[in-house]
Amino acid sequence: MIKTDICLEEMTQREIIQYLDETVKPDKGVIPAYIMGDPVIYDLEHKKVFLKTWLFLGHESEIPNNGDFITRDLAGHSVIISRGDDGVIRGFYNMCTHRGMKLCRADKGNKGRFTCPYHGFTFKNNGELIGVPMQKDIYGGNLDYKSMGLHQVTIDMYKGLIFGTWNDNPEPLSEFLGDFKWYIDLAVGRTHMEVVGPPQRFVIHSQWKIGADNFVSDSYHTMVTHGSIAKLGMVPNAAYSKKGYQVSAKNGHGCNIGMPNPVFAFPEELIPEYKENLSDKQFEVLSNLKNLIGTIFPNLSFLVSHTEVKGEAISNTTIRLWRPIAVNKMEVITWFLVEKNAPEDWKRRSREAFILTFSPSGIFEQDDTEVFTDITDAASGPIPLSKNFKYNYTMGRHRVPVKDFAGPGTVYNDKFSEANSRNFYRYWLDLMKA
Amino acid sequence: MNIEKVLAKYTFEQWLYDEAKLLDEIEFDEWFNLMHPDLRYEMPVRVNKEGMERPDYSEDMFAFQDDINTLKIRVDRLKTEFAWAEMPPSRTRRFVSNVRIVELEEAERAVVDSYLLIYRSRSTDIHHDLISGERRDEFKFFNGEWKLSKRFFLVDQTTLNTRNLAIFV
Ligand code: FES
Ligand SMILES: [Fe+2]
Numbered sequence: 001m002i003k004t005d006i007c008l009e010e011m012t013q014r015e016i017i018q019y020l021d022e023t024v025k026p027d028k029g030v031i032p033a034y035i036m037g038d039p040v041i042y043d044l045e046h047k048k049v050f051l052k053t054w055l056f057l058g059h060e061s062e063i064p065n066n067g068d069f070i071t072r073d074l075a076g077h078s079v080i081i082s083r084g085d086d087g088v089i090r091g092f093y094n095m096c097t098h099r100g101m102k103l104c105r106a107d108k109g110n111k112g113r114f115t116c117p118y119h120g121f122t123f124k125n126n127g128e129l130i131g132v133p134m135q136k137d138i139y140g141g142n143l144d145y146k147s148m149g150l151h152q153v154t155i156d157m158y159k160g161l162i163f164g165t166w167n168d169n170p171e172p173l174s175e176f177l178g179d180f181k182w183y184i185d186l187a188v189g190r191t192h193m194e195v196v197g198p199p200q201r202f203v204i205h206s207q208w209k210i211g212a213d214n215f216v217s218d219s220y221h222t223m224v225t226h227g228s229i230a231k232l233g234m235v236p237n238a239a240y241s242k243k244g245y246q247v248s249a250k251n252g253h254g255c256n257i258g259m260p261n262p263v264f265a266f267p268e269e270l271i272p273e274y275k276e277n278l279s280d281k282q283f284e285v286l287s288n289l290k291n292l293i294g295t296i297f298p299n300l301s302f303l304v305s306h307t308e309v310k311g312e313a314i315s316n317t318t319i320r321l322w323r324p325i326a327v328n329k330m331e332v333i334t335w336f337l338v339e340k341n342a343p344e345d346w347k348r349r350s351r352e353a354f355i356l357t358f359s360p361s362g363i364f365e366q367d368d369t370e371v372f373t374d375i376t377d378a379a380s381g382p383i384p385l386s387k388n389f390k391y392n393y394t395m396g397r398h399r400v401p402v403k404d405f406a407g408p409g410t411v412y413n414d415k416f417s418e419a420n421s422r423n424f425y426r427y428w429l430d431l432m433k434a
Numbered sequence: 435m436n437i438e439k440v441l442a443k444y445t446f447e448q449w450l451y452d453e454a455k456l457l458d459e460i461e462f463d464e465w466f467n468l469m470h471p472d473l474r475y476e477m478p479v480r481v482n483k484e485g486m487e488r489p490d491y492s493e494d495m496f497a498f499q500d501d502i503n504t505l506k507i508r509v510d511r512l513k514t515e516f517a518w519a520e521m522p523p524s525r526t527r528r529f530v531s532n533v534r535i536v537e538l539e540e541a542e543r544a545v546v547d548s549y550l551l552i553y554r555s556r557s558t559d560i561h562h563d564l565i566s567g568e569r570r571d572e573f574k575f576f577n578g579e580w581k582l583s584k585r586f587f588l589v590d591q592t593t594l595n596t597r598n599l600a601i602f603v
Contacts, residue, residue, distance in 0.1 A: 106484040197495025198481050202594035227516030310503050331593060355499045361599035363511050366519035369597045
């Protein structure tokens with residue numbers, strides 16, 4: 001029996017977890033609204049999910065040269081990702097080890113060393129402390145440089161994607177991604193891909209999970225939310241997003257593969273490169289790909305979208321982070337990627353298609369953000385919790401996975417399903433309970 | 435300042451005020467008619483640079499990078515019954531100021547700078563969004579009228595504090 005006078009703030013952590021376990025039923029397709037709007041859940045999630053798992057920081061191509069660096073957020077903490085003079089990429093907590101000043105305030109740059117604006121301690125871009133003004137005189141030559149290097153942050157990479165974690169004992173990144181790498185390859189590892197320009201950033205009054213969840217499973221909304229796009233003839237028809245496969249992988253990852261596609265969505269000149277970087281089966285899927293939308297748990301989504309712009313079909317590839325700022329607020333950060341060796345004109349058209357469809361001004365993007373903010377609004381406050389309002393995530397529960405698909409994971413041969421969301425919340429719940 | 439300059443300043447101030455009025459009143463077709471077929475409509479991504487390094491915006495990435503055809507797609511979309519982002523439309527108020535004529539060739543072309551502040555309110559939400567920035571506009575004289583042939587909007591935020599750019603800048 002579920003209590004109606006429930007207040008999470010008055011519960012112990014153990015009781016909150018117990019309550020989550022009683023009310024969040026991913027396998028049954030029952031997701032309560034309060035997990036989107038309750039600040040107590042948000043705080044617990046920060047501890048149990050964001051401080052434990054791998055989180056996306058940036059792409060290798062953003063720091064191609066020795067001395068390049070970017071500053072990024074890792075679960076609410078600023079970190080510097082720098083490529084040392086030895087070419088090695090390292091992560092550092094963005095804080096001077098003397099008295100805690102933020103060492104670096106630019107988004108990006110190139111520096112062999114970082115000098116603190118407070119008292120002028122200087123650190124090499126491999127983290128070593130190498131200079132202290134007047135140190136002989138004021139420390140009597142006794143300052144222990146060795147113990148005062150920058151605090152290292154654990155990072156690892158897959159196909160150019162740089163992830164970091166605060167977990168002292170993380171599952172290796174490669175294992176965390178598991179079989180899902182097969183699909184990540186299609187999105188960002190099909191050949192040499194590079195990020196163009198800085199990521200686009202905007203803040204919306206939305207709970208972060210709504211974005212991650214939308215990209216992991218929700219092909220169904222395309223018919224209505226993005227109905228304007230079909231009206232304009234940029235995609236075939238309102239139900240085009242149904243055709244294809246939905247794939248659930250371990251650790252909450254999942255994607256939707258829009259297939260088939262009568263035309264090749266990528267530059268044909270690069271077919272030899274794709275064949276070299278992908279297995280035969282992966283290449284076969286790529287050849288038929290209409291779109292690819294997925295989420296790497298918890299909050300990194302990727303998207304390959306193929307649309308018609310000015311009478312010509314063109315695809316664009318993006319990755320986006322749903323970075324939580326508060327229970328009802330997130331920063332959306334979107335990177336545009338393109339094949340490094342694509343013809344210049346193809347690159348230009350692909351970027352144009354991205355800006356028109358999925359940038360902050362994008363005509364797909366803008367309708368999504370409208371929905372996200374209103375779901376968040378309705379999930380906020382005490383009522384969704386006390387009245388136990390729930391969402392229905394049962395779509396596709398009757399479907400049986402197919403066995404003959406080329407790629408790994410649990411595969412359904414229809415994109416209109418909430419199987420991936422059930423998988424996402426199952427893993428989320430596991431982490432919350434751990 | 436000579437009389438031609440004063441008149442030109444007046445002409446372009448009025449042009450920009452009229453444009454603001456059309457956008458605030460959601461007269462997109464009339465607004466679109468102010469555009470020259472050669473239009474380049476751009477809003478680069480602003481970035482935090484180290485120290486005084488300039489430009490402090492990207493030359494490779496944009497929030498808007500439209501020509502007349504893609505702008506037409508945006509306007510047409512807003513007229514379908516599925517353009518949720520602006521349904522019902524935001525209440526916007528565009529404040530245009532600090533208008534400066536940078537270049538002028540009488541009845542030929544002109545380059546005009548101005549500041550823009552957009553107030554945006556949606557639905558019953560008591561939060562409002564403010565979008566601030568500087569425009570550099572280029573005009574061509576076309577069939578007896580000044581038409582906008584290039585807009586470069588430099589926004590004052592590196593992270594935009596608005597849910598989307600379903601509105602024009
Ligand atoms: S805090 Fe950085 S040098 Fe003192
Ligand atoms: Fe969407």
